[in-house]
Amino acid sequence: MNKLQFYSLMFMPYPFIPPAEELPSTWVNLPNSYYDPKIGHRLYSEYLELNVLTEKLGYDGVLVNEHHQTAYGTMPSPNIMASNIVARTDRIRVGVIGNALPLHGNPMRVAEEIAMLDVISGGRIISGFVRGTGNEYHSYGIDPSTSRDRFWEAHDLIIKSWTEPGPFAWEGKYFNLPYVNPWPRPLQEPHPPIWLPGFASLETIDEAAKRRYTFMQVFSPRAVLKKALDTYRRLAEEKYGYEAKRDQLGAAIVIYVAETDEQAHREARPHVQWLFREGLKHPPYFAIPPGYQSKQSFKNFLGTIIEKGIPDIYDLTYDFLIEHGYAIVGSPDTVIEQLTKLTDELGTGVVTGAGGQWGAMPHWMAIKNMTLMAEEVMPHFRDSDGKPMWAKEERLGKHTLTEHAATVGKPAIAPSIPWDNGARVDPRIAHLPELLDEALASGDGAAVERTPT
Amino acid sequence: MTEAATTTRPSSPYYTEPSWLRVGDLDVAYRRKGSGEAVVFLHGAGATQMWLPFYERLSESVDLIAPEHPGFGDTEFPEWLDGFDDLVLHYRDFFDLLELDRFHLVGFSLGGWIAGHLAIFYPERLKSLTLITPAGMHVPEAPMVDLFAMPPEGIPDLLFNGNFLPYTDFLPNPTILDEIVHGFGEMGTLARLIWTPRYDPKFARRLPGVRVPTLVVGAEDDRLIPNLHCDRWAEIIPGARLERIPGTGHGMIMQEPDKTAEVILGFIEGTNR
Numbered sequence A: 001m002n003k004l005q006f007y008s009l010m011f012m013p014y015p016f017i018p019p020a021e022e023l024p025s026t027w028v029n030l031p032n033s034y035y036d037p038k039i040g041h042r043l044y045s046e047y048l049e050l051n052v053l054t055e056k057l058g059y060d061g062v063l064v065n066e067h068h069q070t071a072y073g074t075m076p077s078p079n080i081m082a083s084n085i086v087a088r089t090d091r092i093r094v095g096v097i098g099n100a101l102p103l104h105g106n107p108m109r110v111a112e113e114i115a116m117l118d119v120i121s122g123g124r125i126i127s128g129f130v131r132g133t134g135n136e137y138h139s140y141g142i143d144p145s146t147s148r149d150r151f152w153e154a155h156d157l158i159i160k161s162w163t164e165p166g167p168f169a170w171e172g173k174y175f176n177l178p179y180v181n182p183w184p185r186p187l188q189e190p191h192p193p194i195w196l197p198g199f200a201s202l203e204t205i206d207e208a209a210k211r212r213y214t215f216m217q218v219f220s221p222r223a224v225l226k227k228a229l230d231t232y233r234r235l236a237e238e239k240y241g242y243e244a245k246r247d248q249l250g251a252a253i254v255i256y257v258a259e260t261d262e263q264a265h266r267e268a269r270p271h272v273q274w275l276f277r278e279g280l281k282h283p284p285y286f287a288i289p290p291g292y293q294s295k296q297s298f299k300n301f302l303g304t305i306i307e308k309g310i311p312d313i314y315d316l317t318y319d320f321l322i323e324h325g326y327a328i329v330g331s332p333d334t335v336i337e338q339l340t341k342l343t344d345e346l347g348t349g350v351v352t353g354a355g356g357q358w359g360a361m362p363h364w365m366a367i368k369n370m371t372l373m374a375e376e377v378m379p380h381f382r383d384s385d386g387k388p389m390w391a392k393e394e395r396l397g398k399h400t401l402t403e404h405a406a407t408v409g410k411p412a413i414a415p416s417i418p419w420d421n422g423a424r425v426d427p428r429i430a431h432l433p434e435l436l437d438e439a440l441a442s443g444d445g446a447a448v449e450r451t452p453t
Numbered sequence B: 001m002t003e004a005a006t007t008t009r010p011s012s013p014y015y016t017e018p019s020w021l022r023v024g025d026l027d028v029a030y031r032r033k034g035s036g037e038a039v040v041f042l043h044g045a046g047a048t049q050m051w052l053p054f055y056e057r058l059s060e061s062v063d064l065i066a067p068e069h070p071g072f073g074d075t076e077f078p079e080w081l082d083g084f085d086d087l088v089l090h091y092r093d094f095f096d097l098l099e100l101d102r103f104h105l106v107g108f109s110l111g112g113w114i115a116g117h118l119a120i121f122y123p124e125r126l127k128s129l130t131l132i133t134p135a136g137m138h139v140p141e142a143p144m145v146d147l148f149a150m151p152p153e154g155i156p157d158l159l160f161n162g163n164f165l166p167y168t169d170f171l172p173n174p175t176i177l178d179e180i181v182h183g184f185g186e187m188g189t190l191a192r193l194i195w196t197p198r199y200d201p202k203f204a205r206r207l208p209g210v211r212v213p214t215l216v217v218g219a220e221d222d223r224l225i226p227n228l229h230c231d232r233w234a235e236i237i238p239g240a241r242l243e244r245i246p247g248t249g250h251g252m253i254m255q256e257p258d259k260t261a262e263v264i265l266g267f268i269e270g271t272n273r
Helices: A037-057 A078-088 A107-120 A134-140 A144-163 A202-211 A222-238 A261-279 A295-308 A318-323 A332-346 A363-381 A401-407 A433-442 B053-059 B084-097 B110-121 B152-160 B165-170 B177-194 B203-209 B228-236 B257-272
Strands: A005-009 A061-064 A093-100 A125-130 A168-171 A176-180 A194-198 A214-217 A249-252 A254-257 A327-330 A350-352 B019-023 B026-033 B038-042 B063-067 B103-108 B126-132 B214-219 B241-245
Touching (some): A005 A037, A005 A093, A005 A363, A037 A061, A037 A078, A037 A363, A061 A078, A061 A125, A078 A093, A078 A107, A093 A107, A093 A194, A107 A125, A107 A144, A134 A144, A144 A168, A144 A176, A144 B177, A202 A222, A249 A332, A254 A261, A254 A332, A261 A318, A261 A327, A318 A327, A327 A332, A332 A363, B026 B053, B038 B053, B038 B110, B053 B063, B053 B257, B103 B110, B110 B126, B110 B177, B110 B203, B152 B165, B214 B228, B214 B257, B228 B241, B241 B257
Parallel strands (some): A005 A061, A005 A350, A061 A093, A125 A194, A194 A214, B038 B103, B103 B126, B214 B241
Antiparallel strands (some): A168 A176, B019 B026
């Protein structure tokens, strides 16, 4: 039996828009007059509720991501969403997959926010890094031809800032910082796990394999998924000399479970169609701006599309999506069977996007999907205790003050303030004359040793 | 962006083998023909790898030198190309190597933007400046159309005002993968230069200082770079004259090669008197 980790990935769509046929795009220039913040408030409330629910249901993790100016997903700042989820959960892993590094003027903002989230959450963060879709480069006015270089420079800076003592100077091509010195640092050592979600470009897979990062292939036909994950395994073995573990290889698969196959298709079909036909209507000139891919990658990509006659993503029919493994829909037995087959074929141990809301489902339907997923499907891919990953490991941040006091103990340096006669005392006892006098008299205890000058 | 330029021979009947000149670390493709006054032509963001009828007409009267910009035509994209200042220094070196001390400069569209910078930084080398429906001016009330936000098949309509069929020989063949990829590469170079901002914010302050005889050649109805841009260029460069070619759109050097060339040749001759 292939053990699988399940991560919920919901895009937080805003489905109340005109038909996509009438719109050039549901990204970049979809007029934001269609966005009603009052509706948005309700949607965020429901979506966040679903995200929080994942912990009780027993998912291994809950994922958020970054896209801009689109009805497909209303999460331009994934870190804000992660912060909300972190505050309302206790144990589950929260993955930001990811921050779109080239879009941001100063990567240290990402380094700081992820570190904050990691410390706040007690070490539960997964940090994904992405370039963002080509659409974001139109939305953010960032030159797509510098995207790949900016991505890797930002990545290198962030990792160094988390792993090497600051301050240090960063003198790069795109980023120049005299004092890189993030406060706080992440709680996880050496830093939160890194995921690289990607569209199967050879460059991304190679970089992920080199660094042993989890590579996650975003929605793709089975053949493309297979090729990407095989490439990772081959590069790991032949080029970097190790055997890739299943949990280094992720696949984003839309899953919908209902009581019967027939009912599952009835319920899922309209929302699969919304996701691909409406939410993902981004014409190639937005999705793949010039320079976003190298000429060679673009040639391979376009050549494959022409050769295989693959239609634009928003022209894919429901049957095509099901047939090519973009989505798995059915009764619990069917989903278990197909998921087993697919993940065995792919050799993946991480399934993301596994159930939840990805279209225009009523709130109850999303809960139903997730509940059936957790109750009927996920146990099949777990140890006999049914526990998610996080329930099998200690959380780094202690839950109670007593645990904290017993295991973490006191900080290495006590706070101090200057007192009479050049002594330094711990401000926490300065208001207690008995302790203060005693400390000053004895020269230790409450009185803190002066820093050598 | 670092790969060798497409090696397959383009399908256009106007394709010619370029000459090559090593400029610094870059092999530059260029075409040169004719005798008399040296005239350098800087091309726009397309119609490369060709000897255009417009070039032929000019070369009947002058010594025409038409280089391909870094990252366009057969000239590879160099890693150092970040902006127009890199092109200015690149062209200074190109002119030096060809011993073009003083010459006439003609720039079309993107080439006009580059020519504007050269006129600002090396005015003493220019006998005259001709800007054919140039890009790069900030005209907030009539911005240039966003070329990056349209399907490639929409561009010919913009260039030839809805009537592009007579001009397909000047366009990449959309059924040939290598030509699509080549176009994607050239657009990538364009993105590096003009993605943001889509104009030069310093032209308004710098161009009034240009003291070079200047002709602005506008289209009758330019649907890519609105006509107002040529008006603004002609206003801002002291003494510049504006002439429009009837019956043309942005692709005027392909639509009316003879008329456009004659207007330019007349101007160049005038500046030599």
